């Protein structure tokens with residue numbers, strides 16, 4: 298059970314989590330989160346708004362819900378009687394409060410549900426009010442923030458309540474088409490028709506700590522299955538683990554998270570970040586390669602002095618900076634987004650919103666680790682189909698919001714396990730390759746360590762493909778190649794040389810556009826310097842792409858990959 302926020306006039310309140318008797322004012326100062334055990338008490342919509350939006354900024358929408366009892370529903374009490382009681386008990390006209398406000402000075406439209414009002418149920422009036430909030434967001438060109446708390450559709454309105462799932466969803470779809478961010482904040486509880494529509498079909502889904510969300514409630518599932526439910530079933534942590542939500546956020550951090558999301562969406566919409574003055578000049582030596590057509594940078598690249606096998610070993614070094622390391626050092630303000638929304642959150646792929654030199658973008662990369670424990674937890678950077686689908690979801694979100702995508706590739710290859718095959722690994726990689734080839738936003742890929750086969754390409758169909766000096770990029774691992782084409786796996790060093798998998802070789806082949814220099818002797822000896830080099834290289838290649846119209850960008854990207862065909866291989870098609 299969850300505590301209900303204390304009513305006016307009560308001095309003390311008992312926590313439903315730990316039964317502590319708490320001084321009401323102290324509890325409210327702590328946002329109705331128990332200071333003893335962290336229990337998040339349910340909030341009334343007006344209190345929720347007070348916590349989330351800038352002071353004095355909320356303006357309710359002018360719309361009033363119509364008085365409706367569309368099917369003249371009667372159980373032990375008539376529906377109008379229950380409505381009147383809910384209105385008297387809450388001081389609200391309906392189970393949702395809608396309006397416009399600013400959050401961290403970013404304007405948005407909001408709809409905040411109130412569970413006290415007939416269990417936050419979704420009826421025709423609630424659906425209509427949320428739809429009008431969405432339409433207002435569309436009209437104003439601002440994001441929509443939904444805070445959900447509901448048992449589901451309102452039974453007293455029959456099928457008309459069910460239809461509201463579609464009504465509100467199509468309003469969300471209109472915002473999606475317009476490239477306007479939609480965010481839902483799941484609070485406890487969010488179930489049924491609300492969970493199966495606008496609580497989860499928004500761009501970003503946050504779950505407040507302590508929230509539970511599901512389509513069917515635990516009691517129903519227990520009755521139907523006749524089984525006990527697993528510990529923590531449908532809790533926020535469960536939802537995160539199963540890829541249903543982007544993040545779990547404690548109440549005190551909720552406002553800050555929303556500010557970060559709204560800031561990124563606003564930047565994408567205005568393309569404001571193009572105008573941000575550079576914080577540090579790009580070194581004069583690098584941009585020369587930028588102006589060149591792709592594939593010519595090899596001329597300026599250092600000669601392949603190092604042996605290919607030595608480079609393979611450096612690329613795999615456990616001390617090498619990982620994607621999360623770069624997000625911490627080369628980028629700022631990373632807000633990680635989780636999950637494929639289909640049932641899993643792959644730990645081998647990380648992604649989310651971040652800033653590069655003050656500019657907002659989406660960063661997606663493979664994540665390895667430095668210790669054995671980290672490597673095992675991240676599956677050695679080998680993405681599952683869920684990882685590829687998470688990456689795809691984030692790429693598409695970036696494109697909708699007008700944000701560029703930077704990918705950091707460091708994987709031995711896609712997960713070769715049984716489960717991955719069952720869940721469609723091949724199709725997941727294929728879909729990413731296809732979608733990236735038409736993604737209407739700038740994409741810069743950087744091979745930071747191992748660029749292993751299809752799993753690497755699933756993040757690397759980009760406008761510019763860069764490679765760290767000691768990274769490798771290959772169709773197969775040298776060991777795998779040796780096992781197939783040589784008498785034994787011991788021939789891996791020879792295979793490494795034969796595969797032409799180092800940066801200088803790939804620059805010459807045109808597969809890679811530019812090399813990112815590493816500190817001497819390699820990135821893991823000075824991760825800060827490696828991060829600086831990566832930041833400068835990405836900026837140097839990304840900035841010129843920003844003014845290219847999306848259609849041109851996509852056409853050039855397709856040409857970039859088209860030219861790896863016959864012409865480059867020296868074939869003469871049709872010649873005899």
Ligand SMILES: [Zn+2]
Pocket residue numbers: 312313314315316317331332333334335336
């Ligand atoms: Zn407590």
